[in-house]
Amino acid sequence: MKTKEVTPHTLEIVQGGSITSPKGYKAGGLHCGIRKKKLDFGWFVSEVPASAAGVYTTNSFQAAPLKVTQESVAKENKLQAVVCNSGIANACTGEQGLQDAYDMRKLFAEVLGVEEHLAAVASTGLIGELLPMEKIHGAMAEINDEKHGGSEKFESAILTTDTKEKGIAIQLKIDGKTVTIGGAAKGSGMINPNMATMLSFITTDANIPSEHLSQALKDITNQSFNMITVDGDTSTNDMVLVLANGLAENEALSPEHKEWDQFYQGLRYVCEHLAKEIARDGEGATKLVEVTVEGATTDQSAQKIAKSIISSNLVKTAIHGADANWGRIITAIGYSGEPINPDKVSIYLGEIKVVEEGVPHPFNEEQAKDYLLQENVAIHAQLGDGNGKGIAWGCDLSYEYVRINASYRT
CATH class of the missing domain: 3.60.70.12 (L-amino peptidase D-ALA esterase/amidase)
Structure with a gap:
């Protein structure tokens, strides 16, 4: 990639x-x-x-x-x-x-x-x-x-x-x-x-x-x-x-x-x-995923939220399947443990806005799928609570990851 x-x-x-x-x-x-x-x-x-x-x-x-x-x-x-x-x-x-x-x-x-x-x-x-x-x-x-x-x-x-x-x-x-x-x-x-x-x-x-x-x-x-x-x-x-x-x-x-x-x-x-x-070279990975969180109360808070999103297996599998399931991203933000105002959160997949101030934003599903099929995927969360910014990197979670780790010793 x-x-x-x-x-x-x-x-x-x-x-x-x-x-x-x-x-x-x-x-x-x-x-x-x-x-x-x-x-x-x-x-x-x-x-x-x-x-x-x-x-x-x-x-x-x-x-x-x-x-x-x-x-x-x-x-x-x-x-x-x-x-x-x-x-x-x-x-x-x-x-x-x-x-x-x-x-x-x-x-x-x-x-x-x-x-x-x-x-x-x-x-x-x-x-x-x-x-x-x-x-x-x-x-x-x-x-x-x-x-x-x-x-x-x-x-x-x-x-x-x-x-x-x-x-x-x-x-x-x-x-x-x-x-x-x-x-x-x-x-x-x-x-x-x-x-x-x-x-x-x-x-x-x-x-x-x-x-x-x-x-x-x-x-x-x-x-x-x-x-x-x-x-x-x-x-x-x-x-x-x-x-x-x-x-x-x-x-x-x-x-x-x-x-x-x-x-x-x-x-x-x-x-x-x-x-x-x-x-990018994660086991079985097919995509590099970059998560940017802006508008958090502090940089540290933004980093924790970005890490929560990129660590979510549900987010990672959705990215692998090119499924614009933004609900998984919202969920990962919500359980990060960091203070947020749900009514201010907006989410983008690349340039495609999928959530605006806590509610769904109309988008073209096929366009979003085409974007998620790319080898480099960017998720952007705008929180609207401050000036804190954090970036995290990860990859999708694939069938190949399971195959590799199911037989690592043998």
Whole structure:
């Protein structure tokens, strides 16, 4: 599916850009045997230690690799390398699983010749199984072989039920220097962030202290990754990591820097792009759905209402069937728990008004069906209660989603 994205005028998209587009990064991936045929072991590395920031799943069953990675970041808020396997999540695996995650980090750091706390680990896949550490050992021995190099191999190695790789890079000018931000992500099912079943890795050559990087990431995550849903389930594993190695040699960024907003908007654009790519690639999805809520009492209220609409299985199935059943949208707004005045609510499907101030608005059913058959569907709710605005992204819910998840383990 294709969609047109509007970029801030100060940003340039790097054609074929990836996590290795910023200065000083390299990446790779290979098949180590966890999965039958597909690449299942990937990594990326910075030439120098980088400021690091992360956000992590809110699921109480937090997987072993997340615990180890958070420990690495907490040491001095820096990372230099990240390794990730797909196929097995190393979640709900007890003390042995935690030890395996530590061993994975130790092996990775030794192979690269970096300090152990500068390495991070990630895993994604089936919950409740131990990692085949002999295969992990074998993969580590091949990391430095150039034939496994390339960002496209990394992007492929981290996928599970995804149908395609997800990568991007943008450039902007700060202090007269070219600053690049790149990213890669995986995510297809069990997506309902705060955080959720997704991994997203972002690299930049910007010079920015970790405390400012961390605050920017947290703010932006609430407007991007935390505003997508596929199926309402939150995973045990997943996270967003950002590394900033400073090789662009700009002056250190902070909210007081005159071009702080340049960097902030660039990072936001990359995160939002990856979030939408994850929503678009939802398991069995045939449409990307964008929900915009305006006129709420606050932005936070608008975000909650937008998330309520995009999370509704009844809305998602109606979109899949190209059924302009606006009653399902009204219902999702009503049970969001946010204050609204039902007599002020208007609903649009694209440009087609279907509800005006709480009552049906005449519309052409065939025209609405034709619109809902498109690959990109927009729902707009105008509440008339204030200036709050929120946007959420998701996908339709199809028969294929049920087929994929009915046999995920077998």
